[in-house]
Amino acid sequence: xxxxxxxxxxxxxxxxxxxxxxxxxxxxxxxxxxxxxxxxxxxxxxxxxxxxxxxxxxxxxxxxxxxxxxxxxxxxxxxxxxxxxxxxxxxxxxxxxxxxxxxxxxxxxxxxxxxxxxxxxxxxxxxxxxxxxxxxxxxxxxxxxxxxxxxxxxxxxxxxxxxxxxxxxxxxxxxxxxxxxxxxxxxxxxxxxxxxxxxxxxxxxxxxxxxxxxxxxxxxxxxxxxxxxxxxx
Amino acid sequence: xxxxxxxxxxxxxxxxxxxxxxxxxxxxxxxxxxxxxxxxxxxxxxxxxxxxxxxxxxxxxxxxxxxxxxxxxxxxxxxxxxxxxxxxxxxxxxxxxxxxxxxxxxxxxxxxxxxxxxxxxxxxxxxxxxxxxxxxxxxxxxxxxxxxxxxxxxxxxxxxxxxxxxxxxxxxxxxxxxxxxxxxxxxxxxxxxxxxxxxxxxxxxxxxxxxxxxxxxxxxxxxxxxxxxxxxxxxxxxxxxxxxxxxxxxxxxxxxxxxxxxxxxxxxxxxxxxxxxxxxxxxxxxxxxxxxxxxxxxxxxxxxxxxxxxxxxxxxxxxxxxxxxxxxxxxxxxx
Numbered sequence: 001x002x003x004x005x006x007x008x009x010x011x012x013x014x015x016x017x018x019x020x021x022x023x024x025x026x027x028x029x030x031x032x033x034x035x036x037x038x039x040x041x042x043x044x045x046x047x048x049x050x051x052x053x054x055x056x057x058x059x060x061x062x063x064x065x066x067x068x069x070x071x072x073x074x075x076x077x078x079x080x081x082x083x084x085x086x087x088x089x090x091x092x093x094x095x096x097x098x099x100x101x102x103x104x105x106x107x108x109x110x111x112x113x114x115x116x117x118x119x120x121x122x123x124x125x126x127x128x129x130x131x132x133x134x135x136x137x138x139x140x141x142x143x144x145x146x147x148x149x150x151x152x153x154x155x156x157x158x159x160x161x162x163x164x165x166x167x168x169x170x171x172x173x174x175x176x177x178x179x180x181x182x183x184x185x186x187x188x189x190x191x192x193x194x195x196x197x198x199x200x201x202x203x204x205x206x207x208x209x210x211x212x213x214x215x216x217x218x219x220x221x222x223x224x225x226x227x228x229x230x231x232x233x
Numbered sequence: 234x235x236x237x238x239x240x241x242x243x244x245x246x247x248x249x250x251x252x253x254x255x256x257x258x259x260x261x262x263x264x265x266x267x268x269x270x271x272x273x274x275x276x277x278x279x280x281x282x283x284x285x286x287x288x289x290x291x292x293x294x295x296x297x298x299x300x301x302x303x304x305x306x307x308x309x310x311x312x313x314x315x316x317x318x319x320x321x322x323x324x325x326x327x328x329x330x331x332x333x334x335x336x337x338x339x340x341x342x343x344x345x346x347x348x349x350x351x352x353x354x355x356x357x358x359x360x361x362x363x364x365x366x367x368x369x370x371x372x373x374x375x376x377x378x379x380x381x382x383x384x385x386x387x388x389x390x391x392x393x394x395x396x397x398x399x400x401x402x403x404x405x406x407x408x409x410x411x412x413x414x415x416x417x418x419x420x421x422x423x424x425x426x427x428x429x430x431x432x433x434x435x436x437x438x439x440x441x442x443x444x445x446x447x448x449x450x451x452x453x454x455x456x457x458x459x460x461x462x463x464x465x466x467x468x469x470x471x472x473x474x475x476x477x478x479x480x481x482x483x484x485x486x487x488x489x490x491x492x493x494x495x496x497x498x499x500x501x502x503x504x505x506x507x508x509x510x511x512x513x514x515x516x517x518x519x520x521x522x523x524x525x526x527x528x529x530x531x532x533x534x535x536x537x538x539x540x541x542x543x544x545x546x547x548x549x550x551x552x553x554x555x556x557x558x559x560x561x562x563x564x565x566x567x568x
Contacts, residue, residue: 049457052461053460053461054457054460054461071463072463075461076457076458076461078455078457078458081454081455081458082310082453082454082455082458083454084453084454084509085503085509086503086506086507086508086509087450087453087508087509087510088508088510091450091510092454095450095451095454095458095462096462098447098451098462098463098464099462099463101447103444103447104443104446104447104512105446105447105450105512106512131507151462
């Protein structure tokens with residue numbers, strides 16, 4: 001199993017004097033879906049942003065696995081991705097190819113094909129010409145995931161990708177993430193409060209507890225150890 | 234054909250601007266003067282030394298302010314942002330206030346020498362705009378959030394306006410009048426070397442803006458997304474600020490603070506083309522802005538009469554109904 005992310009003794013937060021969560025040690029492997037769980041305000045989003053390089057770690061190091069480029073090893077999908085009015089879905093997804101396009105942001109033929117393939121695989125090909133602002137939340141979450149996919153990174157981080165969605169959309173997004181891990185050998189890490197969905201779709205859990213501990217393991221193990229019960233009941 | 238109508242309209246307006254003016258000239262005289270034969274010296278002078286540079290200035294000003302407005306609205310993700318949101322016009326105004334009213338305060342008689350006054354006004358306006366922009370740039374190294382920068386820009390502008398008020402309080406009537414005339418905007422004083430300088434500065438700003446297109450598309454979807462794609466926010470901001478200084482700073486320095494076009498045209502272009510991709514939006518805003526500015530110039534000349542209206546007033550009166558129409562039609566102004 002190839003390790004794509006190695007977190008060593010990392011503390012996260014916005015101030016050195018008041019870290020949100022300390023001494024995190026964890027690894028993530030390709031081809032798996034990991035659910036990041038914990039109560040509100042514990043630091044799940046902060047940890048995801050720190051891994052994505054949007055925030056510096058207060059201490060420790062975040063290493064990417066072999067074969068990944070330092071500046072292109074993970075794509076991040078925020079909980080409420082911003083959408084631009086009068087911007088087509090195809091153009092929105094294409095912005096994810098920023099590193100690979102020419103100085104004006106124009107794709108070569110191969111790049112255009114990659115975008116079309118991703119639109120197809122994420123089930124939004126029929127929306128390609130639609131104005132992004134006119135999509136439902138569920139549809140736009142798919143667009144945001146497609147945009148992350150065209151970045152062609154081995155790791156995809158998602159901050160509560162199923163929040164605000166109805167049951168059908170939650171399930172369809174979760175199945176899409178599972179498919180990406182299995183068929184494209186991506187490492188997927190997403191935060192969620194939906195325990196039922198996470199139990200169904202995740203290979204591993206990272207559980208952040210109010211005692212400041214990060215528990216890692218399969219969903220079954222976490223349940224067996226009573227960690228889930230301690231967290232939610 | 235669908236996308237050709239705007240350049241065609243611009244061409245028609247450019248020609249109309251040469252043919253119409255406050256001095257009544259027959260179409261055949263203007264035509265002859267344009268081709269350099271069969272017209273009197275005075276007609277040649279009016280067409281080539283006055284109307285042509287004025288038309289080019291309006292073209293450059295319209296393009297520059299509109300392209301600048303698009304970049305500011307995208308950078309701050311704010312539909313109310315305009316080229317002057319970072320305090321450029323207040324900075325330029327402060328520079329001009331120092332020059333115009335300061336020279337009268339210290340008894341330096343520059344107001345009486347026309348070319349010295351025009352050149353001094355432009356130079357001081359440019360220095361004022363640059364000083365404000367350098368201040369904002371220095372702050373942008375420390376401030377991570379664009380919203381904090383926006384507030385800082387507005388505060389800097391207010392501080393400059395307060396200082397202008399103070400200078401005005403101690404100034405005499407002729408200096409105050411000169412300053413007020415500058416604030417009303419005019420395309421008529423930009424000729425010869427000044428037009429050349431303005432052209433070079435505006436074209437440089439437009440080129441940088443074209444280079445910004447790729448990053449602007451990403452910025453429209455949020456700073457976090459841009460950072461995740463490996464874009465350095467500081468570098469992009471600096472490039473946008475540089476373009477803004479060259480574009481809005483130069484237009485303000487040479488023509489005075491021309492308001493409204495910079496905020497209205499980006500919205501009009503989005504409405505016309507229904508596309509916010511900057512590869513479409515930047516050229517569309519440049520063409521629309523040029524059309525609106527030249528039309529404002531034609532109207533401000535009040536063809537057939539001997540009077541001229543301040544171009545700033547005409548631009549605002551033309552643009553406001555368009556924006557109200559956009560708001561009522563779309564029920565919202567989106568970015």
